[in-house]
Amino acid sequence: MKSLFNLENICVVLVEPRGPRNVGSVCRAMKNFGLRDLRLVNPKTNHLAHEARQMAVKATDLLEDARIFDSLAESLSDCATAFGTTRRFGKYREDLLHPDAAAEQILPLSSTDPVALVFGREDKGLHTAELDLCQRFITIPTDEALPSMNLAQAVALCLYELRKGQGRLQGAATGRKRLAGVKSMEEMYTHMEDSLTECGFLNPQNPDHIMRAFRRIFGRAGLNEREVRILRGLWSQVESLHDGRESVDDE
């Protein structure tokens, strides 16, 4: 199946990395999950050093192709959206995404434009001025006893979720059929709301209250077209039960 999403359109940006082994390990993780574009902002190490190559294993090609930039802004110049990783709360709290939710946003964006995943320094992460260059924010939920993760492991988790999201969105990973489109889902919801209001299950003054619960259930489940057809069959049955009763009542 041709990929709907282009993982090669997603770049990893490391800001001032200090550890050559970390840079090498990031390359390996990128190749593990199908990414290729590594960008280094003002690196504090020689990313082509022996230790970096050693950790990159069979991903030394990514290491050699890595591009160096003087500033984060420059490294993001061709990217439509940048996702910054942070453990800081405060002003970004509202918008913090866990890696799985971030993947769901990144993948559709990546189908048309380059998207950047930005990781900060091993010890201090990204500065506020750097986070300000990002439009969305990712945080990895960790234990209070030791919240700070190894840089390359944090990258690996985010890329693993991208790969997983790609499989889920394409329905390929689980062997499931492709997800139903927005149009077909909305038609199903309209049919559902009409039939369940008509039959008296939904309050016509406030159908949204219960409909929202159903939208959450089916949204979480991620329906394929066959499942949408089954549900529409059920709503048709509810309609015909109700119509049957009405027509009998009318006699």
Add this chain to the structure above:
Amino acid sequence: MKSLFNLENICVVLVEPRGPRNVGSVCRAMKNFGLRDLRLVNPKTNHLAHEARQMAVKATDLLEDARIFDSLAESLSDCATAFGTTRRFGKYREDLLHPDAAAEQILPLSSTDPVALVFGREDKGLHTAELDLCQRFITIPTDEALPSMNLAQAVALCLYELRKGQGRLQGAATGRKRLAGVKSMEEMYTHMEDSLTECGFLNPQNPDHIMRAFRRIFGRAGLNEREVRILRGLWSQVESLHDGRESVDDE
């Protein structure tokens, strides 16, 4: 909220690790995600070496508490279930779990008994005889171009999924209510099958065909008790529509 699942009941077993940095990085990842029990089978390195401590950062306590065993069998003697990680297919193909599905199985098991996550050598993984000591198998989906992951990163991914599963199963991570129990789900399915058979939507000769589709949908969604009540309300409404028509027919 008190944890339903005991992450401290889950141990990480490394079989013949060679890299002291890998062992240290595994400790850091364990502490990042709330695990404590590290077991080393016949390690090919001094796990208390400087490089290991350096990578463990603030998790050197786990490194120092790590227990050494001569054989995998010995290290698993108190564990109810062992999950072996492998990239090999063949005889284990049928049972290979991705880390998220594995987490869903591991967490309930860990509430009563120690459960082991077993990782093999950096270069060669686990031997067949070692996999034979495991009851379930985990594989991490990676790219064909470079399928082999760094050991500590593989551990980190599995532990991240455990932590995520814990949050999901407790409904804590997303602020959602706790998932409905098996009993209440089964009662809902029985009610559903009865009402949908009675009203003619399900074929009484083969209700399972469509019911299986609904079980998959609601299984994927993970319903809470409120959502189960809403669905039961819907099945009751279908029943009363049908009964209403019947009683009118009977007049």
